[in-house]
Amino acid sequence: MKRRDVAVIGGGPAGLSAALVLGRSLRDTILIDAQAPRNMVTASSHGFLTRDGISPFAFRRMANEELTAYETVEIWKNTVRDIEKTPDGFTIDVESGEQIFSKKVILATGKKERLPSIQGFRDVFGKSVFVCPYCDGWERRGEPLAVFGSGEKVVAYASLVRNWSSDLVVFTNGEHLPGEARRELERRHIKVVEDAIAACYSVHGRLQSVQVENKGPIRRTGGFIMGTGTEQSFELPPRLGASMNERNEYETDAHGRTNINGLYAIGDASHSFTGLVCAAGEGYEAAVHLNKTMIEEEWQRERQAAAET
Template sequence: MLYDCAIIGGGPAGLNAALVLGRARRSVALIDNNRPRNAVTHASHGFITRDGVTPAEFRRVAYEEVLRYPSVYHLQNEVISVAKNESEFEVSDSSGLRVQARKLILATGVKEIFPEIEGFYAFYGKSLFNCPYCDGWELRDQPLVLVSNSSAIYHTAKLLLNWSKDLLVCTNGQTFLSDEQKERLQAKGAVVMEQPVAAFVGHDGQLEYVSFTDGTQVPRAGGFVTPQFVQSGELGERLGCERTESGGLQTDGAGRTSIPGVYAAGDSSYFMPSQLIFAAADGSRTAASVNLDLTEEDFNEC
């Protein structure tokens, strides 16, 4: 069977793209390895009518809705390769199945690389997070910590002061903050510490204090650690898709990459903000572009 479109990735971008294409009566192969990046998260926020939904429940309802459309097929396997022929793509998965499709949407998302700090993963998704817009409300007015190895630390610190005035800003041994920036943060009540962080300490997922390599310990109830985002797969690179400066797949603003017939949706095409609602919206927009391009091709056939 030759599908109109193969979608690699079953997160919010891939699922919303499948929904739009299914409603457009397009045949879709939705290929997903069922390893969502946000599985560690207790609840997702910022999506109207879905605020506070668990990632598992979101996926359950989404698949239920998407698979109501008879032209959408769900293949739960790991994609290992994609080849482009003259007029179609061939996707091979870990089961040995080969799927042919006229168009390809890469919705594989990103993966996070966090600073190597002892104890971090015991608290991640419980009292330590990476997105203030996603989890800042739940930590409001508590003593918070921000640990960042990024040049965006000043911007993030300013944002976090909207949720809590009791903020400890940790550069983790880096020098991303200028003297002026440190002075301005301190004038707002934030405490800046530049020594490396040794460990996060607490019990049952609840952070209690931050320990530094010089022996200092500062009590904290929760906070944010900013990761580095990288592509979760190499399919776009293997196909020859151009990258943005931040490492995402370059698109024309409507999902089309530099390789004809290949589209990117969600976090694959931009790394920030990494939020459910942005990814779902981008999946919808990209699917509309795929349907438009298929329509033009079919209409202009001799």
């Protein structure tokens, strides 16, 4: 059994950042990554200073190359199958059959999308239809855009998207908006289409139009979806008892600590969507706090040992 100070599960920006800080803190760290990132559908990532426009795969390749400079960090391409809590840490079973013991665990596995079952939607998602306007709004600025969403919250989401383009059509896909929500949008010249969506037509991933039932196609060249109904990429075994909220996110404090001693959850695993910068920041914060905790634990053991002699 491999024995490590910390196991980081997930090799996105949150996990990579945590592994870097831990490695630099002389913590024997293993990074386990299945290499199936949530943002693999998109060609470029934005909003990360010095890396604006980088492809997700290039970002991960560069980060992995930087980590190889630290003998304290080992990177495994593998998938975690099970985690067991022990009195002094965790045992982790991976798909290839090995088992790892780790004193602490950082879960940075993120979420995976549950896209709506609309014909052609999967073809445009990540290419011309996105979730985060801060990540992709600049590239869609001034275009005729679709906003996919429903309920009262779609008003706030549409107001955000309008920052980049005032030419908006809100598609509720068969859901009826509350009267005041609809009036709020229409007062701002945002069209609302409540008919069910039949298809999204595109060319090489670039949205061309949205076809709704009982109407002709509505020309749109891009869009944003309010939510995709995400689910955890890796579900912790229920026996661990990690607390989750109503959005299926792991509940943590400001440092990423869960209610399970020694277990941290960061990035999209504890938030619906963090973006590259925020995810990397959470990895840094969790690693700093975890290292400080381990220092305090070591200090306490030394104090107890001295008192017993």
